[in-house]
Amino acid sequence: MKGFFAALTRHPVSLAGTVLTTSAAVLFIALFALELAGMHGGPYVGIIAYLILPGIFVLGLLLIPLGARLERRRRAAGATESAFPVVDLNRAETRNRVILVFALSLVNVLLLAVAMYKGMEVMDSTAFCGQACHSVMSPEFAAYQRGAHASVACVDCHIGPGAGWFVKSKLSGAWQVVSVNLDLYPRPIPTPVHNLRPARDTCEQCHWPQKFVGDRLKVITSYADDEEVSEMKTVLLLRVGGIQGRTSHGIHWHVDPENEIRFRADESRETVYEIEMRGEDGEAVRFFAPGAAEGELAAAGTWRTMDCVDCHNRPSHTFHSAEDEVDRELLSGRIARDLPFVRREGVRLARADYPSHEAAREAILAGLRGFYAEQFPELAATRAEAIAEAAAAIWDGYRANVHPTMNVTWGTYPNHIGHEDTPGCFRCHDDLHATADGGRVVSQDCETCHSLLAMEEEDPEILRVLKP
Ligand code: HEC
Ligand code: HEC
Ligand code: HEC
Ligand code: HEC
Ligand code: HEC
Structure with a gap:
């Protein structure tokens, strides 16, 4: 011994x-x-x-x-x-x-x-992904906690099952640890994620592309910038579709395993140069962006096979616009609608530049108080509490989306569902991507994707029919 x-x-x-x-x-x-x-x-x-x-x-x-x-x-x-x-x-x-x-x-x-x-x-664990390197992942973590997938672990989408991707992710993770410690990482973290695992191995653990969703009614509440903060409703019947029987139609037609849609796009995947569509018969149909069929643009970009993430690129960590955040809090009642112009002022304050979350909190509160003190002095005194609560709600929307330490601000991470704030579906569906002979285009016809039953109406007929 x-x-x-x-x-x-x-x-x-x-x-x-x-x-x-x-x-x-x-x-x-x-x-x-x-x-x-x-x-x-x-x-x-x-x-x-x-x-x-x-x-x-x-x-x-x-x-x-x-x-x-x-x-x-x-x-x-x-x-x-x-x-x-x-x-x-x-x-x-x-x-x-x-x-x-x-x-x-x-x-x-x-x-x-x-x-x-x-x-x-x-x-x-989600805590490791979202908090251990906190300032790096804080934008994603903050948004993730408010989303539909808040109880789905980061690794279920980012790594998935099996040893191969596990090892791959640990190797890139080792580099991430180094880059975080040496402060070499980019701010904001770039999107899209080019080496993300294909959705069929991740999303499809829990969602089935074969599932027929059918039409989905969506009612969107928004508010005007006027003194009364008028409430408006947009009503859409979204043709989500999917596979029904032997054929598929509607929006989920893209992910029918019988169809393969590939596209050639720039790094950001915002500019689509060419689309190749292959159906059950194996015939390829090609659509080109204007000027992309020949010359320099004919070889530009990289090819990718379309999957869930090309539309649902923000299934978790969804970032919203300032307008949507303020509208949401008006709908929930945290921002009182009887405060005149509160929507306009809320959006203005949420969109302003602040050096930090803390600074934003004080400035938003001071800004809102200041506005009412100047324009509606009586209200400023009698509704002081409601004004403070509204300011807190505006700040919550701000800090869920804006992260000064990571250079993440409104619109840094575009959402490809729809076409409101970013091109989204219209990256392809713009009536401009056409076959070489010009005989066929990827359609922008509104009815392809949804019936617009009401658009920003105060009291839409259709909702009265649905809720007698
Ligand atoms: C429901 C699936 C899902 C979950 C859960 C999820 N992510 Fe993501 N995440 C994605 C997808 C899809 C992208 C890629 C978006 C793209 O490439 O366009 C992404 C992208 C990212 C990015 C790159 C920057 C960006 O925002 O595009 C980071 C960082 C990230 N996720 C971190 C996390 C963290 C941390 C968690 C857990 C707290 C998490 N994710 C949970 C699906 C998910
Ligand atoms: C571990 C299981 C799991 C994985 C993996 C997963 N999801 Fe989900 N997803 C869920 C659950 C559970 C819900 C339902 C949440 C609810 O109803 O509030 C959901 C809801 C959704 C919704 C509808 C909710 C909404 O925001 O309106 C979409 C769209 C969606 N998932 C897409 C995806 C995509 C795309 C991926 C892959 C990047 C993915 N999911 C990966 C479990 C999962
Ligand atoms: C072409 C774009 C596109 C692709 C590709 C796509 N989706 Fe969707 N999906 C949509 C749209 C649009 C909606 C309706 C969104 C809404 O309700 O706001 C939707 C709705 C959903 C929902 C909610 C359905 C419900 O019952 O309300 C789930 C879950 C979902 N998609 C999962 C997936 C999965 C998993 C994939 C990949 C296999 C996929 N989607 C591929 C566009 C797409
Ligand atoms: C990468 C390009 C691309 C993107 C992005 C894209 N689509 Fe498409 N989509 C196509 C192509 C190509 C077709 C087939 C056009 C044809 O048949 O002439 C198509 C067809 C459709 C159809 C008709 C399907 C049927 O029943 O035959 C719908 C609905 C649709 N898309 C909805 C959407 C929605 C909603 C989004 C955004 C969430 C979207 N698409 C994003 C390329 C795209
Ligand atoms: C390629 C499919 C597609 C086409 C074509 C299309 N839309 Fe949409 N649109 C969508 C989807 C998907 C959404 C839902 C986004 C969401 O879930 O929030 C949407 C949402 C909307 C909204 C609600 C936006 C909001 O959030 O307030 C309006 C309004 C709208 N579309 C109008 C139109 C009009 C007008 C046209 C015709 C010029 C059109 N859309 C063409 C796919 C399409």
Whole structure:
């Protein structure tokens, strides 16, 4: 035992290794025990316990033999002892020592296995993705928490099942850790994600493209900038469609496995140069943007097969416009509609530039108070509370979408569903993408995608029919 201890400590490098390994192991066991006892320290403790400590542990293990080797070399130079020890298992002392080394190694390997397993769990958790590198992912995390997928883990869409993508993501993750620590990452994080896993391996774990959705009624409430803050309704019957029987129609026709739509676009996928459509019969039909059939633009961009994400590019972390945020809070009642011009002022204040979320909070409150104090002094006194609540609601909409530290502001991340704030569907459906002979275009006919039952009407007929 004494000899074994000496071997671990004889050379300074071995000694350092032993100290590192032992302290990492003790710390790890302590943190693990704390967690078993029900104490959860959050993502940072997870990173230390399951990523950093195991790293130190392995480093220590590597240093021990390195030190032993250096020690041997040192002795070999002095030539007082032979360079390699003679391992004689006939001697009880040597035998015990070898058994001890094996036993300790086994314990070490077990510890490492548990640590790695827990490490994977930590790395797969939403907290790790969304908060550990908080300022980097805060725009996505803030938006994610308000969306339909708030209880779907980041990794379900970003990695999906299977070992291949797991390894791939860990390799790119290793680079991300480096780039975050050295502050090399771009702000904002660029979109689209070019190496995102195909949707059929991720979205289709939970959603079936074969499912027929049919027509979907959508009522959109918005408000005018006038003094009365007039309420308006837009009513759409969206032809979401899908596969029904043997054929598919409507919007989800694009993802019928019988059809393949490929498109050639620039890096941002906002400018589509060419579309190739292949149906059940295998015949390809090609549509070109004006001037993209020949010359320089004929070779521009890269090809991609269309999937869910080309329309639903913001299924989670959806960013909205300032108008939509204010309208939403007017509808919910947090912004009182009897405050004159509150929609116009709310949008103006939400869209202004602020250096930080904190600064925005104060400025929005001061701005709204100031407006009423000047224009409607009586209201400013009697409705002070409603004004403060409205300012808080406007600020909530602001900070869910604008992240000064990441250079993310209104409109940084376009949403391709629809065509309101960004081209969206109209990237292809613009009546301009045409076959080479000009005989057929990708249609912009409003009725292709929806029936517009009412557009920004105060009291649409159709809603009276639906809600007698
Ligand atoms: C329902 C699926 C889904 C979930 C859940 C999800 N994402 Fe995403 N995410 C996407 C898609 C799709 C894109 C790619 C958009 C594109 O390429 O146009 C994306 C893009 C991103 C980007 C690149 C920048 C951007 O906004 O386009 C980041 C960063 C990101 N996600 C982080 C996260 C984090 C962190 C979580 C968990 C808190 C998360 N995502 C959860 C689907 C998802
Ligand atoms: C782990 C399961 C899971 C995965 C993976 C997943 N979803 Fe969902 N998705 C859900 C659930 C559950 C809902 C229903 C939420 C609700 O009804 O509020 C939903 C709702 C939706 C909706 C309708 C909600 C809305 O915003 O109106 C869309 C669109 C959608 N998902 C698209 C996608 C896309 C695109 C992907 C892949 C990038 C994806 N989903 C990946 C589980 C998942
Ligand atoms: C061509 C564009 C497009 C593609 C491609 C597309 N979707 Fe959609 N999807 C839409 C639109 C538009 C809606 C209706 C949106 C709304 O209600 O605001 C919709 C609605 C949905 C909904 C909600 C349906 C409901 O019951 O309300 C889900 C879930 C969904 N899509 C999942 C998917 C999945 C999964 C894929 C890939 C297999 C996909 N979509 C591909 C455009 C598309
Ligand atoms: C990458 C290009 C592209 C984008 C983006 C795109 N489409 Fe299409 N879409 C096509 C092509 C090509 C056709 C087939 C045109 C034809 O048959 O002449 C089509 C056809 C359709 C059809 C008719 C399907 C049928 O029943 O035959 C609908 C509905 C439709 N698209 C809706 C949408 C909606 C909604 C969006 C946005 C959410 C969208 N598309 C985005 C390329 C695109
Ligand atoms: C290629 C498909 C497509 C075509 C063509 C199309 N739309 Fe749309 N439109 C959509 C989709 C999808 C949405 C729903 C977006 C959403 O879910 O929020 C939408 C939403 C709208 C809205 C509501 C916007 C809002 O959020 O207030 C209006 C208004 C509208 N469309 C008008 C038109 C008119 C007018 C035309 C004809 C010039 C037209 N659209 C052509 C797909 C289309």
